[in-house]
Amino acid sequence: MDTLRFITCGSVDDGKSTLIGRLLYETKLIFEDQLEALQADSKKFGTQGERLDFALLVDGLQAEREQKITIDVAYRFFTTPRRRFIVADTPGHEQYTRNMATGASTAQAAVLLIDARKGVLTQTKRHSRIVSMLGIRHVVLAVNKMDLVGWSQLVFDEIELAYRRFAQDLGFDTITAIPLSALDGHNVVEPGNSAMPWYSGPSLLQWLETVEPEKPEVERPFSMPVQWVNRPNLDFRGFSGRIGSGSVKPGDSVRISPSGISSRVKEIAVWGGAKAGAFAGDSVTVVLEDEVDASRGDVIAAASDPIEASDQFEADLLWMSEHVMLPGRPYAALIHSKSAGISVTHIKHHLDINTGAHLAAKTLSLNEIATVNVSFDRAVPFAPYSDNKRLGAFIVIDKLTNETVGAGMIRFALRRAVNVHWQALEVTKVARAEMKHQQACCLWFTGLSGSGKSTIANLLEKRLHADGRHTYILDGDNIRHGLNRDLGFTEEDRVENIRRVGEVAKLLVDAGLIVIVAFISPYRAERQLARGLFASGEFVEVFVDTPLEECERRDVKGLYAKARRGELKNFTGIDSDYEAPLAPEIHLDTVGTRPESCVDRIVRLLDFSAHPFD
Amino acid sequence: MSDAIFSELESESIEIIREVAATAAKPVMLYSIGKDSSVMLRLAQKAFYPGPIPFPLMHIDTGWKFREMIAFRDRTAKQVGFRLITYTNPRGAAEGIGPITHGSAYHTDVMKTEALKQALDLYGFDVAFGGARRDEEKSRAKERIFSFRAPGHRWEPKAQRPELWNLYNTRINPGETIRVFPLSNWTEADIWQYIRQENISIVPLYFAGERPVVKRYGQWILVDDERLPLEPGEKPEIRSVRFRTLGCYPLTAGIESYATTLDEVVAEILGATTSERQGRVIDHDGAGSMERKKQEGYF
Numbered sequence: 040m041d042t043l044r045f046i047t048c049g050s051v052d053d054g055k056s057t058l059i060g061r062l063l064y065e066t067k068l069i070f071e072d073q074l075e076a077l078q079a080d081s082k083k084f085g086t087q088g089e090r091l092d093f094a095l096l097v098d099g100l101q102a103e104r105e106q107k108i109t110i111d112v113a114y115r116f117f118t119t120p121r122r123r124f125i126v127a128d129t130p131g132h133e134q135y136t137r138n139m140a141t142g143a144s145t146a147q148a149a150v151l152l153i154d155a156r157k158g159v160l161t162q163t164k165r166h167s168r169i170v171s172m173l174g175i176r177h178v179v180l181a182v183n184k185m186d187l188v189g190w191s192q193l194v195f196d197e198i199e200l201a202y203r204r205f206a207q208d209l210g211f212d213t214i215t216a217i218p219l220s221a222l223d224g225h226n227v228v229e230p231g232n233s234a235m236p237w238y239s240g241p242s243l244l245q246w247l248e249t250v251e252p253e254k255p256e257v258e259r260p261f262s263m264p265v266q267w268v269n270r271p272n273l274d275f276r277g278f279s280g281r282i283g284s285g286s287v288k289p290g291d292s293v294r295i296s297p298s299g300i301s302s303r304v305k306e307i308a309v310w311g312g313a314k315a316g317a318f319a320g321d322s323v324t325v326v327l328e329d330e331v332d333a334s335r336g337d338v339i340a341a342a343s344d345p346i347e348a349s350d351q352f353e354a355d356l357l358w359m360s361e362h363v364m365l366p367g368r369p370y371a372a373l374i375h376s377k378s379a380g381i382s383v384t385h386i387k388h389h390l391d392i393n394t395g396a397h398l399a400a401k402t403l404s405l406n407e408i409a410t411v412n413v414s415f416d417r418a419v420p421f422a423p424y425s426d427n428k429r430l431g432a433f434i435v436i437d438k439l440t441n442e443t444v445g446a447g448m449i450r451f452a453l454r455r456a457v458n459v460h461w462q463a464l465e466v467t468k469v470a471r472a473e474m475k476h477q478q479a480c481c482l483w484f485t486g487l488s489g490s491g492k493s494t495i496a497n498l499l500e501k502r503l504h505a506d507g508r509h510t511y512i513l514d515g516d517n518i519r520h521g522l523n524r525d526l527g528f529t530e531e532d533r534v535e536n537i538r539r540v541g542e543v544a545k546l547l548v549d550a551g552l553i554v555i556v557a558f559i560s561p562y563r564a565e566r567q568l569a570r571g572l573f574a575s576g577e578f579v580e581v582f583v584d585t586p587l588e589e590c591e592r593r594d595v596k597g598l599y600a601k602a603r604r605g606e607l608k609n610f611t612g613i614d615s616d617y618e619a620p621l622a623p624e625i626h627l628d629t630v631g632t633r634p635e636s637c638v639d640r641i642v643r644l645l646d647f648s649a650h651p652f653d
Numbered sequence: 654m655s656d657a658i659f660s661e662l663e664s665e666s667i668e669i670i671r672e673v674a675a676t677a678a679k680p681v682m683l684y685s686i687g688k689d690s691s692v693m694l695r696l697a698q699k700a701f702y703p704g705p706i707p708f709p710l711m712h713i714d715t716g717w718k719f720r721e722m723i724a725f726r727d728r729t730a731k732q733v734g735f736r737l738i739t740y741t742n743p744r745g746a747a748e749g750i751g752p753i754t755h756g757s758a759y760h761t762d763v764m765k766t767e768a769l770k771q772a773l774d775l776y777g778f779d780v781a782f783g784g785a786r787r788d789e790e791k792s793r794a795k796e797r798i799f800s801f802r803a804p805g806h807r808w809e810p811k812a813q814r815p816e817l818w819n820l821y822n823t824r825i826n827p828g829e830t831i832r833v834f835p836l837s838n839w840t841e842a843d844i845w846q847y848i849r850q851e852n853i854s855i856v857p858l859y860f861a862g863e864r865p866v867v868k869r870y871g872q873w874i875l876v877d878d879e880r881l882p883l884e885p886g887e888k889p890e891i892r893s894v895r896f897r898t899l900g901c902y903p904l905t906a907g908i909e910s911y912a913t914t915l916d917e918v919v920a921e922i923l924g925a926t927t928s929e930r931q932g933r934v935i936d937h938d939g940a941g942s943m944e945r946k947k948q949e950g951y952f
Contacts, residue, residue: 111810113791115794138813144817145818266675267671267674271701272704275703275704279700320660322671376675432817434817436824443815
């Protein structure tokens with residue numbers, strides 16, 4: 040007996056939860072004590088008066104029962120003599136679309152509920168597109184609440200026609216429309232009823248028991264992402280993973296991607312001994328004949344059909360975060376077992392969920408779907424999602440919060456990263472920065488000793504680092520102890536000091552880095568000199584504006600006290616001038632402002648993202 | 654029922670267990686000694702075969718488990734050869750907190766929920782496996798396989814991470830933890846049939862036997878030791894009972910049964926008309942009680 044995973048989805052109040060409750064009830068999956076609880080709950084929360092409210096069987100969260108809506112996907116299980124079922128009951132509300140996609144990603148069939156009184160709604164279309172995008176090919180149009188339209192064949196036929204017209208481009212293999220009443224149970228389990236003599240098709244359960252979703256991964260050549268390298272001792276080395284496609288047996292020739300190394304399968308090690316063969320979906324441990332190197336995220340595949348690797352793809356992307364997706368921003372990604380950095384380099388078009396129209400977009404918001412170009416920070420073994428879900432699906436993760444913010448499906452590679460000779464390119468500053476997914480620049484912090492330059496610079500670097508930026512700080516301490524240790528604090532030496540720092544910063548920007556310089560740099564002329572070393576827009580002067588009295592009050596290093604006692608000569612602000620910038624790009628007033636807020640401000644004002652396609 | 658289902662369920666669970674081993678800094682498997690834990694243990698053995706299980710198992714001992722459970726636990730740890738950690742809330746033990754004197758809710762809160770949080774913090778475990786199944790209870794049905802917990806072990810049901818395909822996001826910030834449920838998609842019937850198919854050893858209390866019991870809340874409570882105070886006029890009687898779930902003995906009711914073999918037990922389960930949680934006193938505390946407990950950090 041096999042298992043069918045399906046989802047139920049549709050608009051708010053279409054009766055999804057009621058339908059599943061009814062299925063569980065009719066297939067005798069409700070125990071007596073659960074029925075007792077249901078009777079009590081129906082009285083307390085129910086929307087069906089004296090009748091049992093089956094929706095309460097599935098709406099398990101307190102907030103759902105109170106608001107009488109479904110928020111999150113619920114998984115339910117039932118078994119008939121013919122099949123075992125896992126139902127993902129998914130929410131209808133638009134704001135919970137990501138939970139609906141969660142349910143749909145592992146489903147083989149979809150039951151789309153439609154309220155017979157309302158017909159095909161926006162939400163029906165949205166869900167249909169997500170279901171289609173995630174690769175579900177068999178859909179039931181469950182036209183519910185037929186009792187409320189007088190069991191009218193005309194109403195049913197119109198809805199079916201409208202839906203078929205809408206769905207013709209969605210790539211479904213079968214669409215089956217069934218008129219039913221979840222509340223009364225008509226056409227849910229038993230087919231045929233006197234109220235609808237005009238309908239002679241299957242009941243919903245009959246359809247679920249007989250639909251045959253194709254399993255393309257079974258027919259395809261062998262592939263298995265390495266999930267874990269099993270090396271308990273020096274005598275055993277196996278590659279553990281779940282087979283993504285095809286089958287494997289001892290003696291088979293395999294090739295590892297992306298390394299391209301070949302070997303043969305020596306053994307399929309499973310509990311209780313070796314196995315003669317294993318198939319798509321099986322979790323196994325493969326032992327190879329040669330001492331070859333492979334690690335988590337590599338893919339072992341049939342040598343005749345090796346898996347390609349690439350770092351640039353066209354993909355469909357569903358955005359699932361309240362924070363908008365910005366092209367160029369670095370995110371983390373997980374594709375089969377491979378972790379990598381990822382950024383969207385270009386939004387090709389944003390899909391209008393209602394009309395299917397392709398729209399231009401600069402960003403992606405919550406629940407929006409787009410076709411995009413993505414760039415991984417390394418080559419990843421892959422297959423198109425339509426061929427091999429396991430090798431073509433990826434998730435996008437926010438690097439700071441670690442939230443899952445996007446779901447992606449690879450269409451095809453934009454270029455082949457391995458086994459192809461690259462055309463020699465001149466490696467430029469822009470190319471180096473682009474590889475780091477950023478724009479190189481120099482942030483030049485100037486201000487009195489003790490004004491907070493280093494504190495803010497260090498915090499800023501931490502923030503940029505967390506965002507995946509490649510940075511370097513040049514400050515008085517790390518430069519004056521090495522490169523500039525031959526320099527003192529006379530005016531000439533100060534000028535030379537700044538000249539050298541400016542030149543070093545220029546080289547680092549040329550290497551593609553975001554360079555943060557934190558120097559008192561008291562003279563306008565030298566700052567101007569430094570600015571002149573950079574291309575326009577690359578040099579950002581940040582004035583850390585803290586009044587002398589405040590710096591002297593803080594006196595973190597006790598330098599002001601020394602200077603006042605005359606023990607330090609040429610100390611800026613005491614016996615050497617500080618020329619405040621006249622028009623800095625960023626002016627930070629630190630009195631009464633936390634360093635973190637200063638960093639926020641800088642990050643808000645500047646855009647470090649690369650925009651190669653704009 | 655053919656092997657195909659088990660191969661699918663088993664492969665999914667093994668994938669989940671391996672994913673944790675591959676990504677977690679310091680994982681632990683919560684081991685409650687019950688039938689689900691026994692299945693989870695077998696799946697972990699299979700996941701890492703021929704190597705050993707690369708993480709410890711931890712039992713939160715409330716001090717009120719059936720004696721046969723403790724004996725079984727120690728025997729199994731020795732036979733399988735896993736590293737076993739046992740932990741009891743020292744405050745609760747010092748104050749003598751128990752289900753009879755302090756009530757089931759308070760006992761569970763201190764000796765299970767609080768104890769678990771203490772133990773996870775003490776050892777610095779970042780990922781903990783649990784044997785919970787989605788078919789057990791309504792709020793469980795809504796939970797992700799990789800269930801993210803905010804600092805303080807809080808579950809926020811309205812802010813669960815989307816969990817698509819078999820791609821599990823295991824990234825966390827310091828102070829955050831993840832509970833992982835490899836048996837999410839198993840049903841009670843699956844568990845029993847798998848135990849039979851794999852011949853997995855389980856605590857003898859799951860089989861019917863002549864045991865001293867008293868009738869409470871209309872159910873049979875085992876007189877497991879002298880700590881169970883008898884009500885006036887209450888007299889232990891010998892009945893043939895077995896247990897469908899195992900927990901703290903005063904909170905776990907048995908049912909009358911003569912099923913002494915796995916086949917007989919499975920036959921009874923498949924024909925059952927009540928859910929297994931009926932024998933758990935904890936769920937009757939009020940609607941949504943499990944969700945509330947889980948938000949507070951209960952497994």
